[in-house]
Amino acid sequence: MTRTASRKPRRPAADLPDVAPKKLPTQSRAVETYERILATAAELLGEVGIERLSTNLVCRRLGLSPPALYQYFPNKYAILHELGQRLMQRQNELLGPWATPATMALPEAEFAASVAEVFLQTLRVTQEMPGGAWITRALRAVPSLQEVRNQSHDQMTELLMQVFHAAHPAAEPVRARLSVRLYIDALYTALELLFDDPSQPAEAVAATMADMVAGHFVRVRAT
CATH class of the missing domain: 1.10.10.60 (Homeodomain-like)
Structure with missing residues (x-):
């Protein structure tokens, strides 16, 4: 970020x-x-x-x-604030190659697969960063650090809305923006689940969340 x-x-x-x-x-x-x-x-x-x-x-x-x-x-x-900003930046950098109008125009199944892959990439980046799981928890649990996550999610929302609008200029923007922000927060919650409960299969979590997002997304872009 x-x-x-x-x-x-x-x-x-x-x-x-x-x-x-x-x-x-x-x-x-x-x-x-x-x-x-x-x-x-x-x-x-x-x-x-x-x-x-x-x-x-x-x-x-x-x-x-x-x-x-x-x-x-x-x-x-x-210290945690700086570590949190660095983690958010590394995660958000993954969106650059993915967040394109072409991605936003993919059929539902292909879009879901692309969301699942970005989710798993984000998981790997977080796991590879020393203390990444605990930094993630801190950004959720510590009030003075929550703004790091909120600002990061706001920034991701703006990026995705730009490419979404380029691909679907007729879609209703207020609904689209709310939906995109909810997608981001839901996927981040799924990421936290994998750290809090490592017994959950990462690929299954990624696929389930991606299917949920994609299923709603195709309805949003059709409005």
């Missing part, structure tokens, strides 16, 4: 921890430290989860003093 202007907060700012980095590194050594903090936090997140992750734990693993970490991140939520 590319970074965009913040939307109106869904909760009063006073209720939420500060998630903005204190400063961004410019020198090569500072950049290295910044990236090591993020990599170590992601690694620890996969080991201990959201609740037990702390800046002190990151510092101990890195052999870094707390003041050195606090130059960049005021708390663990700021």
Whole structure:
């Protein structure tokens, strides 16, 4: 996800921890430290989860003093915020080659198959990122991080609406926009299910969700 202007907060700012980095590194050594903090936090997140992750734990693993970490991140939520943005960006980059007017015009079965493939690609990208499953959970569960996911889903909605409108200019735009946003949220919920319950077969989940989306999608584009 590319970074965009913040939307109106869904909760009063006073209720939420500060998630903005204190400063961004410019020198090569500072950049290295910044990236090591993020990599170590992601690694620890996969080991201990959201609740037990702390800046002190990151510092101990890195052999870094707390003041050195606090130059960049005021708390663990700021670290998670940056990791969340990076994960959303990697996921959203998968949509570029897929989100075309030609895709939006596919017959239902072919469109469903393409949705299932993008879903499975997103799953793999998330699994490959250190701490990816826990970052996904954090974006859902931690109020100060939910805006990362909301903004990402808004951005995906805008991208998909552009190509949808190019393929189906006569379709009713309000219904289409609501439907696209619901598709995104439903598919993301299915992704979370696979992390919360690994016994579920990924291919079957992908196919089921894709069939549901495609079945509704063909009705939306016909309106």
